[in-house]
Structures are given as structure tokens and as C-alpha cells.
Amino acid sequence: MSGTDYRKELICEGPVVILVEPQLGENIGMVARAMANFGLFELRLVNPRDGWPNERANAAASRADHVIEATRVYEDLPGAIADLQYIVATTARQRDMLKDVLNPTEVSSILRRAHDENTRTGILFGRERWGLHNEEIALADVMVTFPVNPAFASLNIAQAVLLMSYEWMRSGQGELNESAFRAPDSEIAGKSDLQNFFNHLEGALEDAKYYYPEARRERMTNNLRSIFTHAGLKQQELQTLHGVVAALERRWLEKRNKKTK
Amino acid sequence: MSGTDYRKELICEGPVVILVEPQLGENIGMVARAMANFGLFELRLVNPRDGWPNERANAAASRADHVIEATRVYEDLPGAIADLQYIVATTARQRDMLKDVLNPTEVSSILRRAHDENTRTGILFGRERWGLHNEEIALADVMVTFPVNPAFASLNIAQAVLLMSYEWMRSGQGELNESAFRAPDSEIAGKSDLQNFFNHLEGALEDAKYYYPEARRERMTNNLRSIFTHAGLKQQELQTLHGVVAALERRWLEKRNKKTK
Numbered sequence: 001m002s003g004t005d006y007r008k009e010l011i012c013e014g015p016v017v018i019l020v021e022p023q024l025g026e027n028i029g030m031v032a033r034a035m036a037n038f039g040l041f042e043l044r045l046v047n048p049r050d051g052w053p054n055e056r057a058n059a060a061a062s063r064a065d066h067v068i069e070a071t072r073v074y075e076d077l078p079g080a081i082a083d084l085q086y087i088v089a090t091t092a093r094q095r096d097m098l099k100d101v102l103n104p105t106e107v108s109s110i111l112r113r114a115h116d117e118n119t120r121t122g123i124l125f126g127r128e129r130w131g132l133h134n135e136e137i138a139l140a141d142v143m144v145t146f147p148v149n150p151a152f153a154s155l156n157i158a159q160a161v162l163l164m165s166y167e168w169m170r171s172g173q174g175e176l177n178e179s180a181f182r183a184p185d186s187e188i189a190g191k192s193d194l195q196n197f198f199n200h201l202e203g204a205l206e207d208a209k210y211y212y213p214e215a216r217r218e219r220m221t222n223n224l225r226s227i228f229t230h231a232g233l234k235q236q237e238l239q240t241l242h243g244v245v246a247a248l249e250r251r252w253l254e255k256r257n258k259k260t261k
Numbered sequence: 262m263s264g265t266d267y268r269k270e271l272i273c274e275g276p277v278v279i280l281v282e283p284q285l286g287e288n289i290g291m292v293a294r295a296m297a298n299f300g301l302f303e304l305r306l307v308n309p310r311d312g313w314p315n316e317r318a319n320a321a322a323s324r325a326d327h328v329i330e331a332t333r334v335y336e337d338l339p340g341a342i343a344d345l346q347y348i349v350a351t352t353a354r355q356r357d358m359l360k361d362v363l364n365p366t367e368v369s370s371i372l373r374r375a376h377d378e379n380t381r382t383g384i385l386f387g388r389e390r391w392g393l394h395n396e397e398i399a400l401a402d403v404m405v406t407f408p409v410n411p412a413f414a415s416l417n418i419a420q421a422v423l424l425m426s427y428e429w430m431r432s433g434q435g436e437l438n439e440s441a442f443r444a445p446d447s448e449i450a451g452k453s454d455l456q457n458f459f460n461h462l463e464g465a466l467e468d469a470k471y472y473y474p475e476a477r478r479e480r481m482t483n484n485l486r487s488i489f490t491h492a493g494l495k496q497q498e499l500q501t502l503h504g505v506v507a508a509l510e511r512r513w514l515e516k517r518n519k520k521t522k
Contacts, residue, residue, distance in 0.1 A: 008411035034420065036413040062415055098495050105431070147430050150269035152297040154323055159295065162420055163427055169408050170366070234359050 010066065011039030014168050015088070015111050016122040017161060018080050020136060023049040023128050029060025030158035031125075032071070036064035038165035043071045044080045044122075077124075077136055084122045086114050089132055089140035090160055092153055097134065100142050104164055107144040108171035123164055125157050189238045197238055197245075198225055204249045271327065272300030275429050276349075276372050277383040278422060279341050281397060284310045284389050290321025290329070291419035292386075297325035299426035304332045305341045305383075338385075338397055345383045347375050350393055350401035351421055353414055358395065361403050365425055368405040369432035384425055386418045450499045458499055458506075459486055465510045 017035055022028050032043060052073045061068050074080035081087055088107050114121050124140060126132035146163060211217040278296055283289050293304060313334045322329050335341035342348055349368050375382050385401060387393035472478040
């Protein structure tokens with residue numbers, strides 16, 4: 001799924017991602033890669049089990065070098081969030097805490113608003129097996145959880161970071177119904193062009209004695225016109241169809257000419 | 262991030278996921294795991310490089326056994342989609358094709374509507390390195406692409422499946438602003454309760470000769486009340502604060518009693 005455009009400037013903004021006591025270098029690398037895909041760039045590690053730097057993290061990061069190189073390590077969570085102003089804690093479990101639990105879409109819109117107001121934000125992700133401790137969650141302003149299958153809830157930290165990073169990117173698109181690129185420019189065919197095509201097609205069918213019995217002509221015509229109308233044909237596609245009809249006409253004419261020879 | 266609740270019934274519905282010529286067993290396993298997290302269950306492989314079943318896929322699936330066991334293998338793509346009615350092709354690159362390119366949110370709402378009308382749908386994911394060929398995309402009704410960082414677009418197939426599966430789950434939540442669980446029930450404190458707390462706090466501060474100089478009393482009071490008003494305190498949190506004030510009062514009273522002894 002690589003579609004990197006090296007002429008484009010790298011997007012580097014948004015919340016800090018903070019991994020609390022991550023164990024596997026592979027996961028840290030995959031986190032960096034997930035972040036880079038969606039324009040996040042600032043990664044902090046609290047007390048990583050295997051130290052830092054970590055060769056396995058580099059390998060798994062798949063060229064997200066700008067994230068890996070800027071990664072900073074902290075001894076404890078309070079140190080890692082000291083310069084930030086708003087903290088989100090991810091959790092997969094219900095906690096007995098008086099803290100709002102939002103979904104990723106809600107939280108991302110809060111983070112985006114904060115970003116626009118120059119508020120420094122961070123998102124906490126817990127240990128591979130145990131997540132965050134309650135005293136760590138207590139340092140966060142809000143919790144976020146993912147709408148997973150209750151009977152199969154098994155997101156790893158790289159997947160959780162990917163989803164939050166994706167929602168972050170999505171929250172920045174003025175129009176939520178926006179995609180990175182659209183179909184190549186080709187206008188939807190105008191109705192007069194469509195009518196020209198109907199004339200061409202129906203003329204060819206007439207020659208081919210398609211309309212039989214005569215009583216069904218109107219119905220057959222309407223059905224055919226409906227088919228090509230509800231397809232939302234583009235100008236260019238209409239040209240293609242003209243070609244198809246023309247080709248079939250030629251074949252039919254050739255056949256008839258042979259017979260009459 | 263495990264939060265599986267084994268009392269809950271497994272969600273199994275939604276679009277078929279079709280991997281075209283996947284190479285690495287690990288990726289297939291991670292795809293199964295991603296699907297299971299968001300309730301998808303039907304996986305099809307077109308001509309997988311290392312055959313099927315695949316031990317590495319089983320290992321990476323992390324207990325998504327119901328997906329792995331039901332996986333079916335096909336020799337070609339037309340065979341894999343023969344029983345389906347609406348096909349989405351994922352792509353990371355602009356294609357010179359007259360086919361709409363939507364974002365995952367748009368496509369998921371189409372897939373959800375189709376699902377509700379019993380239309381059988383599928384989502385195509387291409388090879389690790391090259392994605393889908395144009396003749397494969399031509400078999401799809403629509404294309405979907407992810408809003409990635411243009412200068413770092415490097416989603417692997419498991420990540421792409423995860424994002425589509427997440428959007429699928431999200432599209433099924435009546436209220437987009439819904440999370441799997443909410444904070445434990447505790448009402449926001451009523452204003453009369455808040456007033457009681459102010460009385461308690463201000464009484465304690467009065468005893469402690471906090472309001473000095475007298476001219477600043479009103480301002481000091483207002484500032485304090487503002488702090489506790491804009492925090493949106495819950496009923497239970499207010500009880501906690503009463504306890505805090507009571508404890509400080511006791512300490513202060515003890516100190517004073519000691520001095521006067």
C-alpha cells in the first residue's frame with residue numbers, strides 16, 4: 001500500500017504519543033510507522049524494557065526515521081508529560097474512575113481544537129499486556145476507548161496508535177467526506193449527449209430488428225434508457241459506449257452483406 | 262489492550278475481506294486479528310504465495326481462530342467475488358480509471374447500507390508491495406483510499422484492513438458519538454450541593470484566617486468558587502473534597518490545640 005510522494009512536504013504536527021513501559025522493539029517501530037503515516041512525529045517512551053535505541057524498533061519502523069530519531073526516553077510518566085497541557089489515556093477496560101470515557105472520534109476533535117489553540121497534548125498507551133495502571137490514568141484529563149467486538153478485544157499497541165493517528169488525521173480534514181484524491185477529471189455526461197447515445201443505440205437496434213414485438217417497443221426502450229441513465233455515465237465512458245455500438249453495427253452490417261452476396 | 266469479555270457473543274457480520282496474492286503468513290494472521298476486533302469474520306485469499314493453511318498466519322492471528330478456520334482460498338479474483346454483489350477496492354495510488362475514489366468513512370456507510378439491505382459486499386486488498394492491478398480494480402464498484410501523510414504513505418495490508426474494519430464497526434454505531442462504555446454513573450453535582458461545599462470550605466478558611474486583608478475577601482472568594490465551578494464536579498467528587506477540607510480542618514485544629522496546651 002505504498003503511495004509515498006517524495007515531492008510532498010512531510011506533515012509533522014499533532015499530539016505527542018507516549019508509550020508507558022513498552023516491551024517489544026517491534027511494537028515501538030510499528031508505532032513510529034503508524035504515526036508517520038498520519039503526520040504525527042513526537043514519540044516518548046517511559047522506561048522501555050529493552051532500553052533505547054533499539055535495533056528491532058528501527059527495523060520495524062520502515063523508514064519512519066524522523067520519528068525514531070526524535071524519540072525521547074523518560075524515567076517516569078510525570079516527567080514525560082510535564083510540558084504538556086492535556087492528556088488522553090487509552091484503555092480497553094472499564095475503569096472505576098470518575099473520568100469521561102470518549103470514543104476516538106470525539107477525542108480527536110478535542111485534540112484538534114486544542115492543537116488549533118496551541119495547547120500541547122499527549123496520548124498515553126499502556127503496556128502490551130496490562131495497559132495503564134489506574135494511577136497513570138489518573139494523570140490524564142480524559143479516557144478514550146475503541147469500539148471493538150466485546151467478545152474479541154485484542155488490539156495491540158501499534159494498532160491502537162494507528163487508529164488514534166488515523167482519527168487525528170481525519171479530524172483535520174475540513175470536509176469529513178474528503179479523500180486524498182478523486183477520480184481523474186471527466187465530466188458526468190450531459191443529458192443531450194446521453195440522448196445522442198440513445199439515438200445511436202436505438203437506431204442500431206432498429207436496424208437489427210431488436211424491437212419485437214412492436215407492442216413492447218416502448219417498454220424495451222424505457223428499460224434500456226433506464227440502464228444507461230442510472231449508471232451515472234461520464235463523458236468519456238459515453239464515447240466508449242458509442243464505440244461499442246458502432247463496432248457491433250459494423251459486425252452486423254458485414255454479416256448481412258456476406259449473406260446478400 | 263486486551264479487554265475481551267468472554268460472556269459476550271462474538272459479532273460475526275459484514276463485508277468479506279479478500280486478500281489478493283498475499284505473501285507473508287504473518288500479515289494474513291494480523292489481518293484475521295484486525296477483522297475479529299471489529300466483528301468481521303469472512304476472509305478469502307486469492308492465490309496466497311505460501312499456500313494455505315499457514316502456520317505463521319495461525320501464530321499471528323492471536324486467537325482469531327474463527328476467522329482463520331473459515332478462511333477460503335481461490336485461484337483467481339473473479340472466483341473469489343462471484344457470489345458477492347458490491348466490491349470495494351483499496352488503493353494507495355491514484356489510478357487512471359473512471360471510478361469514484363471515496364474515503365473509508367464514505368465507503369463504510371455505503372457498505373453498512375448494503376448490509377442492511379442484505380447485499381453481499383467485499384473489500385479487496387492488494388499484494389504487499391504492489392497493491393492491486395488495474396484489471397483487478399476494474400472488477401470493483403468503487404475505490405477507497407486512506408487519508409495518509411502524502412510524504413509518508415506506508416500502510417501495510419494488516420493496517421489497511423484494521424482501518425477499514427474499524428470504520429465498518431463505527432458505521433454501525435447509531436450515534437457516532439458513542440463509546441463502548443461510559444464513566445461509572447455519578448451525577449454532576451447540583452448547585453445547592455456545590456453551595457454547601459463552598460460554605461464548608463469558606464468556613465474552614467475563615468477559621469484559618471485565610472481571608473487577609475479583609476479588602477480582598479470578595480475577590481478571593483470569587484476566585485475560589487470559580488475554580489470549583491468550572492471543574493464540572495461530580496457528586497462523588499464533591500464528597501471527596503468535603504473529606505479533604507474536613508481533614509485539613511482537623512489538622513489545623515490539632516495544631517492549634519497543641520500550641521494552646
